Amino acid sequence: MTTSSDSSSGSLSREAIVEGLVDLIGGERIDTDEQVLKENSHDRYRKLESVFGIYTLPLPAAVVRASSTEEVSTVLAFCDTHGINVVPKTGGTATEGGLETVAENSIVIDGSAMNRIVKVDEYNMQATVQCGVKLQDLEDEVRKLGLTTGHSPQSKPIAMYGGLVATRSIGQFSTLYGGIEDMVMGLEAVLPSGEVVRIKDVPRRAAGPDIRHIIIGNEGALCYVTEVTVKLFAFYPNHNHYLGWRLDDMKPGFEILRDVMAAGYKPSVARLYDAEDGAQHGFDSFAPNQCVLIFTTEGPAGVSRATADGIAEIVNARSECTPVDTAIIKEWFEHLNWGPEKLIEEREFIRDNLRMGYTTEVSGNWSVINEIYENGIRRVREEFPHLADITMLGGHSSHSYQTGTNMYFVYDYNVVDCTYEEEREKYHIPLNAIFVEEALKAGGSMAHHHGIGKYRAPWTADEHGSAYRLLTGLKRDLDPNGIMNLGTIYPAPDAAPYSPSGD
Numbered sequence: 003m004t005t006s007s008d009s010s011s012g013s014l015s016r017e018a019i020v021e022g023l024v025d026l027i028g029g030e031r032i033d034t035d036e037q038v039l040k041e042n043s044h045d046r047y048r049k050l051e052s053v054f055g056i057y058t059l060p061l062p063a064a065v066v067r068a069s070s071t072e073e074v075s076t077v078l079a080f081c082d083t084h085g086i087n088v089v090p091k092t093g094g095t096a097t098e099g100g101l102e103t104v105a106e107n108s109i110v111i112d113g114s115a116m117n118r119i120v121k122v123d124e125y126n127m128q129a130t131v132q133c134g135v136k137l138q139d140l141e142d143e144v145r146k147l148g149l150t151t152g153h154s155p156q157s158k159p160i161a162m163y164g165g166l167v168a169t170r171s172i173g174q175f176s177t178l179y180g181g182i183e184d185m186v187m188g189l190e191a192v193l194p195s196g197e198v199v200r201i202k203d204v205p206r207r208a209a210g211p212d213i214r215h216i217i218i219g220n221e222g223a224l225c226y227v228t229e230v231t232v233k234l235f236a237f238y239p240n241h242n243h244y245l246g247w248r249l250d251d252m253k254p255g256f257e258i259l260r261d262v263m264a265a266g267y268k269p270s271v272a273r274l275y276d277a278e279d280g281a282q283h284g285f286d287s288f289a290p291n292q293c294v295l296i297f298t299t300e301g302p303a304g305v306s307r308a309t310a311d312g313i314a315e316i317v318n319a320r321s322e323c324t325p326v327d328t329a330i331i332k333e334w335f336e337h338l339n340w341g342p343e344k345l346i347e348e349r350e351f352i353r354d355n356l357r358m359g360y361t362t363e364v365s366g367n368w369s370v371i372n373e374i375y376e377n378g379i380r381r382v383r384e385e386f387p388h389l390a391d392i393t394m395l396g397g398h399s400s401h402s403y404q405t406g407t408n409m410y411f412v413y414d415y416n417v418v419d420c421t422y423e424e425e426r427e428k429y430h431i432p433l434n435a436i437f438v439e440e441a442l443k444a445g446g447s448m449a450h451h452h453g454i455g456k457y458r459a460p461w462t463a464d465e466h467g468s469a470y471r472l473l474t475g476l477k478r479d480l481d482p483n484g485i486m487n488l489g490t491i492y493p494a495p496d497a498a499p500y501s502p503s504g505d
């Protein structure tokens with residue numbers, strides 16, 4: 003399968019595109035260095051190729067380092083007029099091919115220089131940031147005021163607000179604070195035509211459909227997010243409780259997660275690891291060949307204590323569970339986030355060992371989640387033709403809701419007997435397809451929080467069913483010339499459908 007397209011970006015030559023941009027916003031914001039163009043032609047989906055410096059996608063014509071909404075608007079209007087494909091970018095941590103420049107002579111609009119914290123409004127408990135503000139930077143700033151964003155994806159030190167909003171990201175404390183969609187108050191975005199739209203920030207309104215949700219999760223396929231206003235929460239660092247148990251199977255673990263959520267408790271973290279995934283995190287030292295169930299609670303002292311007590315009562319009533327030393331859980335949690343150093347370590351490991359891993363995160367209601375988990379793992383064991391190369395296969399649930407939870411499948415493998423470029427076709431694509439298919443078959447969602455990108459786009463219509471026309475309607479209306487991030491969310495017109503044999 004390929005999602006790449008031969009589509010070229012409009013009628014202008016590469017040189018004419020660059021000249022046009024320089025005329026409009028000046029040369030200092032336009033980068034045409036070949037190595038920069040290569041590095042901006044794809045994302046972590048092509049991990050192995052990045053490690054070995056292999057770039058096979060069409061190189062963008064230029065990377066535009068936008069410094070203002072006006073510049074984004076000017077560049078988008080130019081691209082729209084000339085039919086030039088645009089790939090929005092901020093932190094660059096995308097995992098599903100959202101940053102791939104599949105059309106010839108695309109323009110990457112990099113918003114990372116738009117990194118101003120516009121306002122922290124302590125009284126109204128909200129902050130406004132430009133799209134290039136790193137989540138970590140806002141978090142550090144508001145912590146000085148005893149506040150928190152409540153958002154903590156593992157990519158927090160690198161990811162920026164434009165991408166966090168565009169991918170519908172979610173953080174480790176989501177069970178208490180929600181995903182980004184629960185945090186965004188208002189937004190500013192630029193449409194492909196160059197028109198700037200601003201959605202005002204109010205606590206709630208019943209003034210028609212909630213239009214924030216057209217922009218949250220658009221993955222750069224509809225518009226460019228330039229500014230975001232998010233909620234802030236009181237921060238109580240000294241009130242946290244950490245709880246952990248070990249148990250033999252995932253099924254009772256899912257049941258317990260369900261009972262905790264259904265009872266109305268709001269732990270900040272609620273996680274269930276299977277033995278294989280847990281071992282990757284060192285849990286085999288205290289739970290060999292066992293699953294591990296983890297909760298943390300936070301908030302005002304009484305609330306955090308009562309939440310921890312209530313959860314402990316539910317879990318301890320289950321004979322399957324044995325408590326574990328909570329100091330281990332606390333220590334583990336403090337080192338979970340990824341920064342640039344971890345990314346470098348990962349690259350070195352891949353280069354030296356030719357072993358690498360990916361993930362596929364899906365979701366489902368309580369009644370189907372164990373089935374999705376078991377069927378996904380079973381199908382890989384029974385059907386995947388290169389099972390001998392797999393070094394780890396497992397997963398965890400990390401975001402729970404009243405009605406269900408997510409399943410984050412994790413798989414590592416040795417890359418054997420194929421070129422670096424063939425690695426995705428041989429391993430990642432068929433493995434990812436199994437988990438996506440199992441989620442869809444059970445009525446779940448194929449993408450819990452990494453977005454669709456380009457690599458789950460073959461299933462977008464299946465994911466949305468009869469509601470897909472609402473999604474295509476948005477594309478037609480907002481991006482009539484189809485310049486926004488070709489192949490992302492919406493399959494590229496000439497993309498081949500997924501075929502299990504990989505041909």
Ligand SMILES: Cc1cc2nc3c(=O)[nH]c(=O)nc-3n(C[C@H](O)[C@H](O)[C@H](O)COP(=O)(O)OP(=O)(O)OC[C@H]3O[C@@H](n4cnc5c(N)ncnc54)[C@H](O)[C@@H]3O)c2cc1C
Pocket residue numbers: 045046089090091092093094095096097099100101113133154155156157160161162163164165166167168169170171172173174220221222223225226227228340451452455487490
């Ligand atoms: C190590 C690691 C850990 C991760 N952990 C998590 C996690 O815990 N939770 C989670 O949800 N995700 C996680 N991710 C995925 C990723 O970090 C998030 O999706 C993040 O929100 C992307 O933000 P970014 O600024 O890096 O966006 P980018 O990588 O720059 O872009 C991501 C997508 O958004 C689009 N986009 C970027 N900026 C804009 C803009 N201004 N306007 C419109 N579209 C735009 C891009 O075109 C692309 O499709 C992780 C990734 C890595 C590498």
